[in-house]
Amino acid sequence: MNDKHVDAAFTAAVQAALTGQVKAILNEGDGGGHLQHRRLAERILALVAYGRHGRLLDHAARLAARLRELQGPGGLFTGGDNVDSPPDSAFSVNDLADALRLLRRDPPGAAEHGLADLLDDILTAVAPALARGGVHTPNHRWEISAALARLHRLAPDRALAERVGQWLAEGVDIDDDGLYSERSANYAAYVSNPSLLAIAEVFDRPDLVDAVERNLDATLDLLLPDGSVETVLSRRQDQRQPLPLAPYLLSLRRIALLRGRGDLAWAAGLALSQGVVSPARAATELILDPGIARELPEPVPPRRSRQRVFGAAGLLVDHRPATTTVVFGGSDYPRHRRIRSGLANSPTFLRLFAGAAVLGDVRLSRVFFGLGPFRADRLLVERDQGGTTATLTESVSASYYQPMTHQNRDARGHYGLVDDGRFSSAMDFGLRRRDEVTLTTAVHVAITDTGAELTVDLAGPAVDWSLELAFRPGGRMTGAMALDEHAWQLDPGEPAVYRVGDDSITVTVPAMSMAASHSVPGYEPGEEYRFLGGTDAVSGERLYVAGRVPGRLRLRLAAAHHSG
Template identity: 25%
Template sequence: MIPLNSSMVEAVQDLVKLQDGRLSEYREKRQAAAAERRTPDPLGLGTVSLMLPLYAHPDSAYYRDASLLPEMEVGAENFLKTQLPSGCISLVNCNIDSPPDTAFTTHLTSLLYQVAERSGLPELQGVQGALRLFLERAKPCLLNGGIHTPNHRWVMAGALAKMYEIFEEDTFRDRAFQFLDEGFDMTEYGEWTERSNAIYNGACAIHLYDVGLIFGYEPAFQAIRSNLTMMQYMFHPDDSIVTEYSGRQDLGQTMMMSDWYYVICHLMASRDQNPVFGAMAGVAEKTAPRGSHALMFWMLYPDEMSGARTFMGPLSDEYTILFGEENEVPVPKNVPYLGKLVQHPHGASVLRHRKGKLSVTAMAGQPELLTIRYGEAAMYGLKLGAGWFGIGGVAFPSIRQTGEATYRMQIELEGCYWNPLPKHLTEGTDGMYVKMPNHLREKTHVQFLPVAVELTLVDNGVDVRVLSEAIPNIYLQAVCMFDPQGTLSSPSLEEAAPGIQCLKEGEASFTRGGDTIVVSGGAKEHGDLSMRNDKVNRDALNLTVNWVTPADRTLRFRCITNPKGQGDESHGEKN
């Protein structure tokens, strides 16, 4: 039996009750499948992770329920069958014979093993032995295997720390520090390379906690601390996480805090006695799934987890902060652009502004330069397209503050043409353009188009001023991408194509539920549906405003709460 700390009782009892309900539902579904003569989903590690903590927890309705033992044993046996001769497992739809995926699984397996071990329950020895066998077999995979994304280094280091804790073999520590000695890929304000606020920030944090705790490595705690300090500014009004500039698969997704966040915010709030981390732990208690992973940390680290509750309070929803102001990142400036654009590059400037229900994100380094959330209403992106040598949506290298509430993004786009190559450079190419050293062609008719965007924050919205006055008769287009679950309305909207409406003049309202974003400054100075090479977001309600240079134009976004009963619950477009 694992001892309970009095300050954790209520939180843990709620979590146990939640997991009891999930297990009951799971078993009912399996019984229903069997009754209908359907083959239930095969048992595996997921079964073990759901059942074992409850079996070992005295507050669970399933505490020492003997009927769970055969299912756990079959689940553990099937889990062992997924392990390859190398000791690795595969993420079957992506990473085959994968050391980093084995490292992720090692973290979970180690926790389950330690819960079983510390419970002292003899009937769990079979499952415990199978879990230890997996870890034994994983040794060569983790000691010799490599990575293919930046965060994998810290996941590997964390898994190696857990292996060191269990097996007490110095080779695990030595291997972990081969990764750790590369140094953490973090900006001065706490952002990782992958800029994945909803997924991989939490992954790095939970695995580095093991590194810090087991190896006594303070830089690991400092990296967690730095990232969580940044993350306090990355919540929308509904407590979803800012994902609009992610470099990974959470890009643009609506996601809440994960169990990784739930655990690490509790642990770090307690460790640092930090009220900000405590407030984040409170958000996680409301929004995170709170599954077996969270329960096992309460069981294994009761004092560390419970300490956070002393520091819980509200997380601030009023701030304006610009990250990475002095950073400049690579974006397409000339056409043709030679080399692959680094999407969502590390350290690109990010402006975050919250004022209650209003949440604004401005981003350098990507064409989607602005998002606005106001309660239920959301503009998922604002792009500025330019009819300039096929550049499509313009990305800006940085954001700089120019006034108390004003921020500027600017770029000078290059356009040119190309001379013939000397004959000696085309020999052996058979006249095939793609075989020629085209990067050696001399430029002709070089010209430059300065483009700038100024953002001014106001109490209930944002003013977006677009400036490009150096060359006349260049097409520009602002594209506002709204949530398709809401409604666009205005007498000045003209359907340009399916999913695209042009605001010819005046203003339009986007409404969802009881909240509205009003955009004003409509114009139709040219008739192009979109700028060449600018990809249309078919999953959004697209509102376009068309300008021709010389341009000094302003779009004004104002956010309002509708009078009760006047919210528009319908979906789709509306003129």
């Protein structure tokens, strides 16, 4: 390839990152004896990618010998909390297969190094287990399939190809909005996108490239002003923290080049500016496919004013010149009535970005039978000439149970241990009449050019509620009464201002038609967390508005962002 057409900034960044990774590997003590198999495989790939000769290969061979010791009788690697795990082993196989592929290339002699034979033995032993193994989660199918594809490329095997075909026959779990079923930026960036691209390359499946492109389209609209990808909608662990764009780097570059996408080229530049998070993988891609280093199309930043509704996920993202507003009403909790890995549980329903001033989490707590904070079970978006309004609703109930009827009584007092939805008791709840107490909440978010206006309607018994507005640290709160070092309470009618440098967000409650709260405001995570001594509370500088059901709250958020 002509050096004139090489993206020098990309190649230099990858080389620098790989050099740093290799130095760190060589400085580690105990020869990798403390590492689990995935970390060992990653290091082997880094060493092979950096230099396929001399002491680096010797060091990689020592790590591979340790890895071989972690291989069980069935070929799968041991270690971690997932026992005898085909998908966990697949992560290591993807790295090891590419390391062996590198060794079989240049320079002459590398393939004859003992490391090549050792990796071949390891991969030969694990292949049958991956070809028949099962999975836990949707993205595991693509990680295993990518590993099988790489093994098939090294040594074509009909059984491996057929197994990939079985997984692909289930269909790629991506919706019309470009979101995978787990709705996770983390797993899209690290697993699904790179795995589908690898499978597409080996088996010539352009439809898989199409799926990745759709996900990257969605990612552009989920991209926040701070360079992270919105995760509040996720059904995995990343729903609790932001994810930078950096892990998407290779997928963004590849699709930008394949499809001539200037907007993805722009995003790839942003991802690169955040650092190369997987140096070994990036360097390997460069060696095996030098075309990924070609100059990208002319970068085209996305329009600053744009709006996207992710209907199935219940998410609205509104980008404007001075602000970005996120409204979330797609929690899985109202349908499943439990906190679980694999469900979208976050009670955050609003975020507002105004430069350095960021309102990271808006949540509504209620003191209502320990049922926890408001989690909307639907999002309705209405647009008219006046703008966009998102409506979130939820209705929660608790029951009081009546005595057993004559035919269901047991003189011994022995009744079935039954889950009420909030707790369990030996009361055979299904056989009793119940009196229900219901709390209904509706939140209307009208998006404005400077922020948002909220209307919160609560109907039901007289209970306290607290609206929590958690700002990212680094600023100064004025105009509110301090509750502690990081918490304040807003006085209705008096504006509170959170300022970071020249940027600010002002919170005003023009009127509140309800009684004052009887308790000190705060966040209530609910009995599911309290019983375990846990919480899903957020940190930051927290501003509270408190009241008592029933009634209506109106609140205005006005942002001032000076782009300079």
